[in-house]
Amino acid sequence: MATRGMLRALAKRTLSQFSVSNSISRSISTLVLAEHEGGSVKAPSVSAVEAAKLLGEENSITMLLAGSGSSLQEAAEHAASCHPSVSQVLVADSDAFAYPLAEPWAKLVHLVQQRDDYSHVVAASSSFGKNILPRAAALLDVSPITDVTDISGSHQFVRPIYAGNALCTVRYSGTTPCMLTIRATSFPVTPDSADSKSNVASISQVDLSTFDKDSIGKSRYVKLTSEDTERPDLGNARIVVTGGRGLKSADNFKMLEKLAEKLGAAVGATRAAVDASFVPNELQVGQTGKIVAPELYLAFGVSGAIQHIAGMRDSKIIVAVNKDADAPIFQVADYGLVGDLFEVIPELLEKLPEKK
Numbered sequence: 001m002a003t004r005g006m007l008r009a010l011a012k013r014t015l016s017q018f019s020v021s022n023s024i025s026r027s028i029s030t031l032v033l034a035e036h037e038g039g040s041v042k043a044p045s046v047s048a049v050e051a052a053k054l055l056g057e058e059n060s061i062t063m064l065l066a067g068s069g070s071s072l073q074e075a076a077e078h079a080a081s082c083h084p085s086v087s088q089v090l091v092a093d094s095d096a097f098a099y100p101l102a103e104p105w106a107k108l109v110h111l112v113q114q115r116d117d118y119s120h121v122v123a124a125s126s127s128f129g130k131n132i133l134p135r136a137a138a139l140l141d142v143s144p145i146t147d148v149t150d151i152s153g154s155h156q157f158v159r160p161i162y163a164g165n166a167l168c169t170v171r172y173s174g175t176t177p178c179m180l181t182i183r184a185t186s187f188p189v190t191p192d193s194a195d196s197k198s199n200v201a202s203i204s205q206v207d208l209s210t211f212d213k214d215s216i217g218k219s220r221y222v223k224l225t226s227e228d229t230e231r232p233d234l235g236n237a238r239i240v241v242t243g244g245r246g247l248k249s250a251d252n253f254k255m256l257e258k259l260a261e262k263l264g265a266a267v268g269a270t271r272a273a274v275d276a277s278f279v280p281n282e283l284q285v286g287q288t289g290k291i292v293a294p295e296l297y298l299a300f301g302v303s304g305a306i307q308h309i310a311g312m313r314d315s316k317i318i319v320a321v322n323k324d325a326d327a328p329i330f331q332v333a334d335y336g337l338v339g340d341l342f343e344v345i346p347e348l349l350e351k352l353p354e355k356k
């Protein structure tokens, strides 16, 4: 659609440029903060390595994992072979890291940085990274650059502003380390890069003898609640089926869940749908929810508010069904159908084959 092209052109225009420093000549070494679960490094952390690769050719990349128990060691082994650019894996094994709380993690980053003096520290812009990295940056007295979507040099980055309507090129001129959170969807890992068995990084333990875990007690882990579902993770799914306020009730969302099951898709929602308690908060897509960029994004009863678009505009193909022909979602949609979702979804359910 022409409007989509215009939006993209507008977004590509550099709105502001902060140019301050001279070229930085020191060599590059990057610490990537890795989130892991069930003995594997999570995909967004592997994307953080992919992003780190772009900081410079001679970049020595270290992944830092923290936790306790056997799943940590399994995750460390996965980290060592998850991307050929990783040259070292550091493992901090302590009860203090049994849960990924920001306070102990930030102290750990501070400790490792004081010891190894990395030029860059990178984390994915997930809840994990957004929670830890700014706190670690405060301890290290540097200003982090968040939500980076492109890297054009060791100290020059692109990040969205105005809910993604413009992109800002930022040159970092502060002291080391230069700390970044990156949008994982902007740094996809190619299958060739992932799970490289040819280059297995060395694994070493972080010396925690000087780590004072008693001085960290401002927050404590209570419990984890999450949807018990076999559907793919919203952040990494190839297909996302999203419902908005137009679905009208939590019960009607079940229709969308059935559709997602048939398509092997993840379910997403607008903030209006979340606020109306149709679905839990973790399904929210948008500026204050998850950022997704699937191959196919299907939006039903979604108006297309700017804050929602901010979270899905990079999807490869966007399909929208809305009964209002003037709904802004049609401006970003590749395929639009003006129609009643209560007729369209049952028809889709009827015509789509069962998932094998």
Ligand SMILES: Cc1cc2nc3c(=O)[nH]c(=O)nc-3n(C[C@H](O)[C@H](O)[C@H](O)COP(=O)(O)OP(=O)(O)OC[C@H]3O[C@@H](n4cnc5c(N)ncnc54)[C@H](O)[C@@H]3O)c2cc1C
Pocket: 243, 244, 245, 246, 247, 269, 270, 271, 272, 273, 284, 285, 286, 287, 288, 289, 290, 300, 301, 302, 303, 304, 305, 306, 307, 308, 311, 321, 322, 323, 324, 327, 339, 340, 341, 342
């Ligand atoms: C600071 C801030 C942050 C925000 N962050 C987010 C965010 O992260 N994510 C987000 O989504 N929103 C966010 N919002 C809210 C956002 O502004 C919108 O209010 C919200 O996205 C609207 O959700 P909606 O499209 O479901 O609802 P509505 O805007 O009410 O749209 C419902 C749509 O459904 C259509 N419809 C109704 N019935 C049918 C039917 N039977 N068949 C077909 N179509 C139908 C209507 O025509 C309408 O277009 C944020 C707002 C603010 C101020």
